[in-house]
Amino acid sequence: MIDHNRSRLSHQDCWKSWKEDGDAEARRQLIEHYLPLVDYVSSRMAVGLPKNVTKDDLASNGIMGLIDAIEKFDYQRGLQFETYASWRIRGSIIDGLRQGDWVPRSVRDKAKKLEDAYTVLEQRNLRSASDEEVCGYLNISHKEFQQMLQEVAVSAVCSLEDPIREEESETRLSLLVDDKAVNPESKVHETYLKEALTQGIEKLTPKERTVVSLFYYEDLSLSEIAEVMSLSPSRISQLHSKAILRLRTALGKQRDQLLQH
Known part of the structure; x- marks a missing residue:
């Protein structure tokens, strides 16, 4: 997972640049930094799923959830991004699974x-x-x-x-x-x-x-x-x-x- 203390210190400027100035490079850095969240959530959700559903399938939908979380997160509220993003990632994965009619x-x-x-x-x-x-x-x-x-x-x-x-x-x-x-x-x-x-x-x-x-x-x-x-x-x-x-x-x-x- 992510080093929370390091994350808050090193990425506060990224959040500010992205949210206040619309800096695309700051957004890219945030996405790259929090990608391990996608791997973490998709790995947990992969347990017990049908063999035709791969971890890569889950991760691709999860990345969309991460991007959505970064778009919508209010960094000034003092909330923990990892918790917020995990729900968004999980929801995006579930949406993708539903669209694929994965449960007979x-x-x-x-x-x-x-x-x-x-x-x-x-x-x-x-x-x-x-x-x-x-x-x-x-x-x-x-x-x-x-x-x-x-x-x-x-x-x-x-x-x-x-x-x-x-x-x-x-x-x-x-x-x-x-x-x-x-x-x-x-x-x-x-x-x-x-x-x-x-x-x-x-x-x-x-x-x-x-x-x-x-x-x-x-x-x-x-x-x-x-x-x-x-x-x-x-x-x-x-x-x-x-x-x-x-x-x-x-x-x-x-x-x-x-x-x-």
Whole structure:
């Protein structure tokens, strides 16, 4: 990754020249300096994707996201560019994947069936659903269940960017983000959704919580997590898929409750 202290010191003038004077050379230097962000984000997102999607495919879309971030970033607000740019890069990669129709409809259908199963079972039993209960609900064997998890792993990367409902453009992530203005409604949504995520994480199994923590908070790849937990990469991918499905259920339930008030 990038040396943050060095970045702030050596690139403040570049930001100023680009934003205030429109200096194309300063813009080029900023793009070159932050290119490692594209490699970092695309490497993380490449794990578990179909073999026909290469890291180069992700990186080419990611570069467009980086350029967009440099165009729109307000360096005077004192925010960390790497965090802002990472979201832009990730969003651009996801947009590119969507345009390429990289997730077959059959896989999306399986992900929806699994998500519905977790929703029904957890509402019925008021606790996390076990693998056996999900298998029974879907009338499938444990082997078929594991295969479904492996297949839907490729859709988990878009889990928060997908529309909440197919006919709507609003995404789960949009409910968590307040671009600039702070308004009461956004703060209420953010508070409730953070609470929903916290409760959702608490309902995960210990192994699922560990995977979520290492992947999203410690920035380890799924392969690195497999080494840490002494499990196979495919098993880590399955644990990640189950965790995402449970968290999507928690967010969807919270969103429905918000709409009722």
